[in-house]
Amino acid sequence: MRLRIFTQLQTIDQQLAALVRERDEVLGKFAERDRLRGLREARRNLATTLKHERATSSDLQWELEDVELRLRTVEESERDGPSDPLAARELMVLRERAAQLEEQVLRQFERIAEIEQLLGEQEQTIEGQAHAWTEQEPLLQAQIERLGQALEARQGQRQQVAAQLQPSALELYDDLQRRHRGTALAPIRNRQCGACRARLPAAVFDLLATPDPLVRCPRCGRVLYMSEPDASPAA
Numbered sequence: 001m002r003l004r005i006f007t008q009l010q011t012i013d014q015q016l017a018a019l020v021r022e023r024d025e026v027l028g029k030f031a032e033r034d035r036l037r038g039l040r041e042a043r044r045n046l047a048t049t050l051k052h053e054r055a056t057s058s059d060l061q062w063e064l065e066d067v068e069l070r071l072r073t074v075e076e077s078e079r080d081g082p083s084d085p086l087a088a089r090e091l092m093v094l095r096e097r098a099a100q101l102e103e104q105v106l107r108q109f110e111r112i113a114e115i116e117q118l119l120g121e122q123e124q125t126i127e128g129q130a131h132a133w134t135e136q137e138p139l140l141q142a143q144i145e146r147l148g149q150a151l152e153a154r155q156g157q158r159q160q161v162a163a164q165l166q167p168s169a170l171e172l173y174d175d176l177q178r179r180h181r182g183t184a185l186a187p188i189r190n191r192q193c194g195a196c197r198a199r200l201p202a203a204v205f206d207l208l209a210t211p212d213p214l215v216r217c218p219r220c221g222r223v224l225y226m227s228e229p230d231a232s233p234a235a
C-alpha cells in the first residue's frame with residue numbers, strides 16, 4: 001500500500017520538522033552563553049584600560065613631584081639672594097606647569113574612578129548572568145540530547161518505512177514533500193483536491209478504485225486520498 005506508506009512518511013516528516021524546530025529554539029538559547037562571553041571580553045578590555053590610566057596617573061604624579069621640587073629649590077634661592085630675572089621667569093613657567101599637572105592629575109583620578117565604577121557594575125552583571133547560565137546550561141544540554149535522540153529514532157523509523165517503497169515512488173514522495181513544504185498528500189473533499197481546490201475529473205476516481213492507486217491532482221500534483229465517505233465516487 002503505497003498510499004499508506006506515503007501517509008506514514010508524511011506523519012514522520014512532520015514530526016521531524018517539529019523536532020528540528022524545537023531543537024533550533026533550544027540552540028537559540030545558547031546565544032546567552034555568547035553574550036556572556038562578550039561581556040567578559042568587554043570587562044577584560046576595560047581592565048586593560050584601567051591599567052593604562054593608572055600608569056598615566058602615576059607618570060603625571062611623578063612629573064608633578066619633580067616640578068614641585070624644582071619650584072621649591074628656585075623659590076628658596078630667590079628668597080636668599082637678589083632677584084634674578086631668569087629665575088623669576090623659571091618660577092613663572094614652573095608654577096604654570098604645576099597648576100596644569102595638578103589639574104591633569106585630578107582629571108585622571110576622576111577618569112579612574114569612573115572606570116572602576118563601570119568595572120564594578122560589569123562584574124556584578126557578569127556574576128548574575130554567569131549564575132543564571134550555570135543553572136540553565138545543564139537543562140538545555142539535556143534538552144538538546146533528548147531532541148537529538150528523538151530525531152535519530154524518527155530518522156531510523158523513516159528509513160524503515162521508506163525502504164518499503166520502490167525508489168521511483170520514494171523519489172516522487174520526496175519531490176512532492178519538498179515542493180509543497182511537507183504536504184505531499186492531499187485529501188479529496190467534495191470531489192475537489194483538498195489542497196488546491198481543483199475540481200477532480202471522473203478519471204481520478206476510476207484510478208482510485210484500482211489496486212494500490214497513486215493518483216495525483218491534475219493541478220498541484222499532490223497524491224490524492226479519500227478523506228470522507230461523502231467524497232467517494234458514488235456521491
Ligand SMILES: [Zn+2]
Pocket residue numbers: 186193194195196197198217218219220221222
Ligand atoms: Zn491539488
